Amino acid sequence: MAFADARRGYVRAGETMLSYLELGEGPPLILLHGFPQSPYCWRHQMTALARTHRVLAFDLKGYGESDKPRDGYDLGTLTVEMRDAVRTLGYERAAWAGHDWGGVLLWALALRYPEVVERFAIINAPLHRVSPLHSWYVIPFSVPGLMESLLARGNNRFIRAIRRSAYDPQSFDENTLRTYARDFALPGVHSSSLAWYRSIWKSGPQLRWWLRRKVRRPVLVIWGMHDPALPVGLLKGLEKHIEAPLEILPLVQCAHWVMEEQPDRTNQALVDFFSHLEAGTVR
Numbered sequence: 234m235a236f237a238d239a240r241r242g243y244v245r246a247g248e249t250m251l252s253y254l255e256l257g258e259g260p261p262l263i264l265l266h267g268f269p270q271s272p273y274c275w276r277h278q279m280t281a282l283a284r285t286h287r288v289l290a291f292d293l294k295g296y297g298e299s300d301k302p303r304d305g306y307d308l309g310t311l312t313v314e315m316r317d318a319v320r321t322l323g324y325e326r327a328a329w330a331g332h333d334w335g336g337v338l339l340w341a342l343a344l345r346y347p348e349v350v351e352r353f354a355i356i357n358a359p360l361h362r363v364s365p366l367h368s369w370y371v372i373p374f375s376v377p378g379l380m381e382s383l384l385a386r387g388n389n390r391f392i393r394a395i396r397r398s399a400y401d402p403q404s405f406d407e408n409t410l411r412t413y414a415r416d417f418a419l420p421g422v423h424s425s426s427l428a429w430y431r432s433i434w435k436s437g438p439q440l441r442w443w444l445r446r447k448v449r450r451p452v453l454v455i456w457g458m459h460d461p462a463l464p465v466g467l468l469k470g471l472e473k474h475i476e477a478p479l480e481i482l483p484l485v486q487c488a489h490w491v492m493e494e495q496p497d498r499t500n501q502a503l504v505d506f507f508s509h510l511e512a513g514t515v516r
Contacts, residue, residue: 257283267333295425
């Protein structure tokens, strides 16, 4: 089974239509990518996990073939939509993995709607330190129109920064960069993807409100130790917010793009973690 065999599907979540790539059969496992990528970032993991699961790698709202409305990118709206997507697909709950913004959304979902989460894996995505000041680039990304004008003139150059920020730039070949550049240049994606950052002024307080609760689902946290944007120090104090089995896997010689920089180690960790998935998540 290869990534090229993945099938395109769509599910309505409230007023939003979400697109996904699907591979394999079995209990559902939903993958959420981050900025500025697409489901393609999960290509290595999908082929490994699809041996035992029905893997659905979503285009986040605002990306790919998913809807790109003007608003509704705060975590309050997004968590409702992901809860509804699971139910519309015919499941009570699913296993999940999320990277970057997909991981932040997943933390929020596990806190707010734990009934749809079986267990979940987080890859380089903070929980209790999400704020407009959590990383240096959030402020310029939040200025309306600024990044759109820069991206309109240099979409491909921006995407090539993925390679430069990797611990080993050879992790990204030309075909991969072209794929991301093509996906990121789709109409509406620049503004919609940046809307996630511009909603952080609302999303941050929402998440802190939900953090009055504890995470009560098993969680695996994988973190590239050389991430230039999200330093490993963001994990400090995480255990105070977890009342469930917590495993933290630090990856040395790895930056932000964990699934592609160290695909074999990531695959093995996810396969092991999700091997405990119960068969009770049937349609």
